[in-house]
Amino acid sequence: MRRCEWCGNDPLYQAYHDAEWGVPEYDSRALWEKLVLDGFQAGLSWITILRKRDRFRAAFEGFEPRRIATWGEADVLRLLADPGIVRHRGKIEAAIGNARVWCEIEAEIGFDRFLWDYFDGHPRQNAFADATAVPAETDTSRRISADLKRRGFRFCGPTITYAFLQASGFVNDHVTSCFRHAEIAAMVR
Template identity: 45%
Template sequence: MTVVGADGLVRPEWASHDPLLMDYYDTEWGMPIRDERGLYERICLEGFQAGLSWVTILRKRPAFRAAFADFDPDIVAAYTDADVEWLLGDAGIVRHRGKIQATIANARATLALREEGGLVDFVWSFQPSDTPQPRDHSEVPTVSDESKALSKALRKKGFAFVGPTTMYALMEAVGIVDTHLLTSHRRGSSGVWVD
């Protein structure tokens, strides 16, 4: 379902009411992220989002950035068990031991991937040959062969909380696929996919 906003722009239901989500949809969601820190952050935040609403994560993003050194993988990779305990006491973030430990593990895995060309090239190598053409929100996939393969490959590299559905959400968020509805003002705005 789509909603026409007061500004005359068509947005999906999920991005049509909360100003924070509207801004995220209009300015960030689906735009290419091709820097290591940015991609590492998105992988971790998508993992934290599992089971929660994305607006919860957006509201907590400043606290996440403070807690995880602005998602600098070089710093987060050095976090210890004591840091995990400290983070479990931080009410500004999602206090889930497994997701916190995954963020640290993902930082270490990100550093290790530098020897193989880096996280960005690795993740973007799973870009499909085409992208969905949804006319209705019911036509937007939640998983793909590529997201399944990316999930499996990342797990082999030591990443955690990177399931196939979570990785499809990542692929949407960072422009690897364009699932904006064909009627959306954002369709094709990433420059990655031109209809």
């Protein structure tokens, strides 16, 4: 079976590719978690975050944004002392601030709807023959990034946003030779 080359031979990476990456996500909380984790990835590889994801989930109490929105300096210090996560003050503070913005968007329109409206509710089905054709960012990721930043989100530039869109199934960027390309496409028909 052929996979996208980016997951290599690492069993954890392959399992993530095979079961999660590119599957359309419609749950507001899960979308926020994925965006926050993509923000923590900035400057690092995704496999680093993936290996720490369970610890992130424990440290961030299940990524419940309403709870995290109430956190303050004591929580920042607690997280900075946790060797199981990426200990970067700016990223930790951004996650807490992003939770507050998530709460506003969720109350206004729903975080899921806010994002899916950029795609008219339907994942974009790309057909890239190889990974070199897959963009690092798009006009849509630039628009979403700008809108998120305007609302107060941090660590959500156009490249981070596009990686999030790929992982969360807003776009199907499995290469056409990957067995998951057709499976993901079938999920949205």
